[in-house]
Amino acid sequence: GLSDTTNGNLDGLTASPHFIAPTLAAAAPTMSGNYHLQANSPVIDSGNSALVPATITTDLDGNERIVGLSADMGAYEYQGSPCPFITTWNGVAWSNGLPNEDTKIIFNGDYTSDNSNSDAGILQGCSAEIVSGNVVLSEGHNLILDHEINIAGGSFNLKNNASLVQVEDDALNKGRLTSERITPPIYRYDYVYWSTPVTEDSGFFLGRDVSNPGVLGLSPTTLFDKFHSWDTDEQAWSTILYGNEVMVPGKGYIVRAPQSYGTDPLDPASYNPFTGKFVGKPNNGLISIPIAGGQNQWNLIGNPYPSALYVDEFLHQNNTVVDGTVYIWTHSTAISNGGSGSIYNYDAGDYATYNLSGAVGTGVGDDAPNGGNVPSGYIASGQSFFIKGSQIGGSALFNNSMRVAEQNNQFFRPAVQNQSDDNPEKHRIWLNITGAQNAFKQTLVGYIENATNDLDWGYDGETFSTNSVSLYSVLGNHLLAIQGRALPFEDADVVPLGYKTGVAGTFTISIAHADGLFDEQAIYLEDTVLNVVHDLKASDYSFTTLAGTFNERFILRYQTSDLDAGAFENMKHKVIIAKIENELVVKSVSEPLKEVSVYDILGRRLVHKTDIQHNEIRLADVVMNQQTLIVKATLENGLVVTRKVIY
Numbered sequence: 001g002l003s004d005t006t007n008g009n010l011d012g013l014t015a016s017p018h019f020i021a022p023t024l025a026a027a028a029p030t031m032s033g034n035y036h037l038q039a040n041s042p043v044i045d046s047g048n049s050a051l052v053p054a055t056i057t058t059d060l061d062g063n064e065r066i067v068g069l070s071a072d073m074g075a076y077e078y079q080g081s082p083c084p085f086i087t088t089w090n091g092v093a094w095s096n097g098l099p100n101e102d103t104k105i106i107f108n109g110d111y112t113s114d115n116s117n118s119d120a121g122i123l124q125g126c127s128a129e130i131v132s133g134n135v136v137l138s139e140g141h142n143l144i145l146d147h148e149i150n151i152a153g154g155s156f157n158l159k160n161n162a163s164l165v166q167v168e169d170d171a172l173n174k175g176r177l178t179s180e181r182i183t184p185p186i187y188r189y190d191y192v193y194w195s196t197p198v199t200e201d202s203g204f205f206l207g208r209d210v211s212n213p214g215v216l217g218l219s220p221t222t223l224f225d226k227f228h229s230w231d232t233d234e235q236a237w238s239t240i241l242y243g244n245e246v247m248v249p250g251k252g253y254i255v256r257a258p259q260s261y262g263t264d265p266l267d268p269a270s271y272n273p274f275t276g277k278f279v280g281k282p283n284n285g286l287i288s289i290p291i292a293g294g295q296n297q298w299n300l301i302g303n304p305y306p307s308a309l310y311v312d313e314f315l316h317q318n319n320t321v322v323d324g325t326v327y328i329w330t331h332s333t334a335i336s337n338g339g340s341g342s343i344y345n346y347d348a349g350d351y352a353t354y355n356l357s358g359a360v361g362t363g364v365g366d367d368a369p370n371g372g373n374v375p376s377g378y379i380a381s382g383q384s385f386f387i388k389g390s391q392i393g394g395s396a397l398f399n400n401s402m403r404v405a406e407q408n409n410q411f412f413r414p415a416v417q418n419q420s421d422d423n424p425e426k427h428r429i430w431l432n433i434t435g436a437q438n439a440f441k442q443t444l445v446g447y448i449e450n451a452t453n454d455l456d457w458g459y460d461g462e463t464f465s466t467n468s469v470s471l472y473s474v475l476g477n478h479l480l481a482i483q484g485r486a487l488p489f490e491d492a493d494v495v496p497l498g499y500k501t502g503v504a505g506t507f508t509i510s511i512a513h514a515d516g517l518f519d520e521q522a523i524y525l526e527d528t529v530l531n532v533v534h535d536l537k538a539s540d541y542s543f544t545t546l547a548g549t550f551n552e553r554f555i556l557r558y559q560t561s562d563l564d565a566g567a568f569e570n571m572k573h574k575v576i577i578a579k580i581e582n583e584l585v586v587k588s589v590s591e592p593l594k595e596v597s598v599y600d601i602l603g604r605r606l607v608h609k610t611d612i613q614h615n616e617i618r619l620a621d622v623v624m625n626q627q628t629l630i631v632k633a634t635l636e637n638g639l640v641v642t643r644k645v646i647y
Contacts (some may be wrong), residue, residue, distance in 0.1 A: 017043045017074065021088070021108050021131050034131055034152070037078045038086055044078045047071035082147060083126030089117070091133060099125040101146060107154065109133040113141045122405070130154045130175070137162040142307075142405040149282065151175025160275075161409045163307035163381065169285035169400050176202065179278040179306045181382040185271035188261040191226075191254045192274065193329045194218065195302020195384040196247035202280025206253055207243015217243055218276050219255045226256035230300035230386075232292035250289030250398060252300030252384030254329075276382060282306050286399050291321050293393020302384030304398050308407040309379040311354055315458055318396045323388035324458030325482065327351040328375050330362045351386065356458040357451065357484035358428055360442040378407040424449035427489055427516030429523060429556070431536075433471035433499060435507040441471045442512060444482045445495050445556060451484030459484030469507065470500045474551050489517060491558040497525075498551035504580040509554070510540035526555040530576070530589070533560060544578045544587055575633045575641040580618075584631075584645075587616040591635040598622060599630040 018041040023033030037044055049070040059065050059077040067077050083104035087096035091109020098119060099105045105125040110133040113121060121140060127147040132154045137143055139159040148171040149156075149164065156177040158164060164177070179197050186192065198204050205217030207227050219227075220243070227243035230236075230252065243255065262270025287304045299322075303309040315324050330352050353360050354375035361374035379385060428446035433439075443463070451459040455478055463472040463481035473483040474496040483495065501507065509525060523536045527543065534541040576587045586596050592615055598607040606629070607619055613636070622629070633641045 017041050019074075020086070020106060020129075034129075035074060036076045037072060037074060041072075041078065043073035045070050045072060047073045085126075089133075093117075099123060102126055104129070105145075106131060107133055107135045110135075112136040113138045127171075130156050137164070140406075140409065144405055145171075147171045148284075149173050149175075151177060158306055161380075163405050163408045164282055164305075165307045165403050165405045166284050166400055171284055173282050173284050176280050177282055177306070179282070179381065181276045181278070181380075183274045183276070185273050186257045186261065187265060187270040187272075188257050188259065188263050189265075190257050191329070192257070192276075193300075193302070193384040194247075194253045194255055194276065194382055195251065195304060196249055196278055196280075197283055197304065197306040197381050198247075198249075198278050198280030199283055200246055200248055204247050204278060204280045205243060206240060206245050206247050206255065210242050210244045218247070218278070219243065219258060219274070221258040221260060222256050223259050228254045230298065232290075232297065232299055232389075235296075235298060248289075249283050249287050249304035250301055250396070252302040252386075254300075254384075278306075278382065284400065286397065288395040288397050291318075291387075291389045291393045291396050293321075293389040293391055295391075297389040297393065298386055299389055300384055300386055301396060303379040303381055305403050306381050307403045307405060308381060309398070310402050310404050310407075311375075311377050311379060312356060313402045314379075314396075314398070315356065317399070317402070319457060320392070321390055321394040321396050323390060323461075324456075325353060325355040325387070325461030326375075326379075327353055327386040327464060328379070328383070329385075351464045353461050353463075353481045355461045355482055355484075356424075357446045357448050357460075357482050358426065358430075358444050360430065360444045360481050362440065362442070376407065378404060380408050425487060425516075427487075427518055427521075429514045429518050430512035431471060431497075431556070432510050432512045433469055433507055434510070435469055435501070435503075436505055437468075439469040439501075439503075439507070441469050443471045443473060443480070443497075445473055446482075446484050447487050447489045447516075448484040449487055452486045456484055468502055471509070472498055473556070474498045479551070489521075491521065493558065495556040496552070497554040497556055498549070499545075499554070500549040501545060501547055504544075504546045504578065506542055506544050508540050508542045509536070511536050521558055524557045524560065526557055527553060528555065529553050532589075533557070544576045544580070544585060546578060546580075575635075575643065577631050577643050577645050582620070584619040584622045584629075585616065586619070586631060586633055588633065588635055589615075591615075591637050591639065593617060593633060594636045595634040597632045599632070600627060 018038040019035045020038055021034035047070055049066050052065060052071050057065055060075045063077055063079050065071060065077055067079055072078050083102065085096065085103045086106060087094045087099050087103050088106040088108050089111050101124055103125050105128040107130045113123065115121065118141065122142045122144065124144045128145055129150040129152060131152055134155050136157045137159060140161045142163045142165060144165045146167045152175060158177060158179040160180050160182040183192050196204060205215060207217050207222060208220040209215035222243065224242045225239055227240040228237045229240060231238040257274060261272060264270045283304045289301050291299050311326055328351065352362050352375050354377060359375040426446055426448050428444060430442055430444050433441050448459055455475060460480050461482040463470055463479050472479045472481055475483060479498060511523060524533050525536050525541050526533045578585050593612040596609045596612065596617055597605055599605050607622060609617060629645050631643045631645060
């Protein structure tokens with residue numbers, strides 16, 4: 001029997017054999033307990049190998065029976081351990097102090113991480129085993145292991161934003177955990193982009209197992225036809241009825257909110273966070289996913305780990321298989337009804353963009369559910385994302401060198417420091433375009449170490465088309481959300497900018513922020529239509545436009561020496577005339593309007609407005625028949641501007 005006051009004895013020994021977690025004699029008879037040997041056990045190599053029958057070649061675990069000089073005493077042969085020390089949590093305290101990278105962590109009682117029983121929310125160990133107890137890693141906390149985790153008993157729960165990070169790719173995990181992910185507030189018609197952190201053989205379903213109603217998955221109460229994956233052959237969404245599919249690590253999915261959620265996007269009560277709970281064996285090590293290659297071949301893939309993924313490292317290691325830009329769904333724009341009953345439109349401009357040059361966000365609309373987070377360069381656990389395949393495609397490979405701790409909180413320190421240059425020289429400008437009804441788009445132009453002025457993998461990223469408004473830089477035939485350009489920076493450089501809008505109206509271009517040398521460098525926007533140059537650091541630039549795509553109107557520049565000296569002065573004389581929402585709009589850029597007259601081609605005066613005293617007037621009483629009109633505007637300073645327009 002085993003003594004209640006020692007770690008137990010084996011025949012012929014007076015010293016403890018140092019079992020990992022033996023059951024005390026008071027609990028006998030029982031099958032519980034862990035009778036594997038610790039590294040310091042005196043019974044290792046102390047048995048008589050000659051007494052082991054020739055037919056017995058393995059121990060109770062199925063491992064080799066004789067390892068080392070001779071057989072060990074006991075039922076389990078010590079296989080050797082990379083972890084020289086052990087500390088056990090007994091529900092109250094650690095037996096050998098806080099664990100470190102040389103320590104095997106054993107949980108033999110309830111545990112909830114806090115600052116007193118971890119290193120400021122971080123537990124670092126060589127490996128871990130849960131023998132008993134409810135082990136909870138609190139929100140935002142991290143368990144970092146060099147090797148495997150074995151959930152032999154009890155339970156293991158990762159709360160939202162908590163991470164399990166592992167270093168060795170060949171570590172084999174055992175048992176099942178629960179990994180919790182909580183979305184921002186959503187309502188019924190919102191979709192969330194998902195990926196699983198548990199193994200395929202865990203049998204965890206996207207929705208539910210229709211053949212076994214008791215087996216529930218990620219979102220069992222979502223409407224039956226609102227589960228989708230991306231069909232790379234058709235380049236279109238593929239419906240997974242009832243979510244009746246075991247989730248595949250590395251594959252991306254989208255799932256609509258449950259049917260119980262509210263439907264009024266203007267009612268705050270309609271919005272609730274969704275809690276997804278993944279149950280299964282945690283993924284670790286090498287995981288591959290097919291990538292469709294060719295021209296404009298999109299792939300929806302996802303982070304396969306219960307920890308954040310460092311995008312830069314993923315891109316570098318897969319640079320022959322994928323394009324160098326990732327697109328992450330944010331859903332910043334409110335859904336619009338497509339006019340066909342249950343058909344709803346989602347704005348493609350709500351994909352935030354990230355590559356080695358930096359990131360652009362999607363803005364925040366007053367009635368948008370999720371806000372417009374700018375990607376941090378890390379993909380949270382449970383998150384999927386779009387990426388284009390290279391021309392050849394292949395298989396993208398995930399591995400532990402891409403995993404990180406403490407960056408798992410965006411559900412839009414590297415585990416191994418083998419990344420390429422983590423601090424390349426960067427000088428960047430982020431420009432926003434905004435308009436009515438929360439229209440928003442952001443673009444980035446940067447001067448980046450290793451980038452060139454040609455189209456570069458990893459530094460240039462094409463824009464997603466959008467239903468409302470889009471701003472981008474133009475490089476040949478490519479419309480770029482992110483453009484990386486060559487160093488050293490030259491202030492004579494110019495960058496063409498384009499925009500697209502689905503509606504006519506007034507829009508504003510502004511500097512969102514800048515870094516590097518652009519903290520001091522002048523930044524100008526040239527409007528080639530109005531022949532003016534505007535200092536964006538002095539103020540934002542507003543302009544009026546018709547609906548359409550305009551790729552030659554604007555130029556980003558950094559000096560004015562090659563421009564006409566009168567360009568700035570001429571700005572105050574500019575009058576803009578446009579048709580907006582069945583109205584003829586006359587706008588003076590600077591000086592207030594005094595009078596406006598409209599004539600037809602025969603010289604007949606159709607409209608005459610006086611004493612305006614504003615910079616803009618809208619004329620609704622002009623006949624719309626595609627006729628040629630002459631608009632005469634008199635400014636308060638006496639200047640008269642005459643324009644011919646087709647209305």
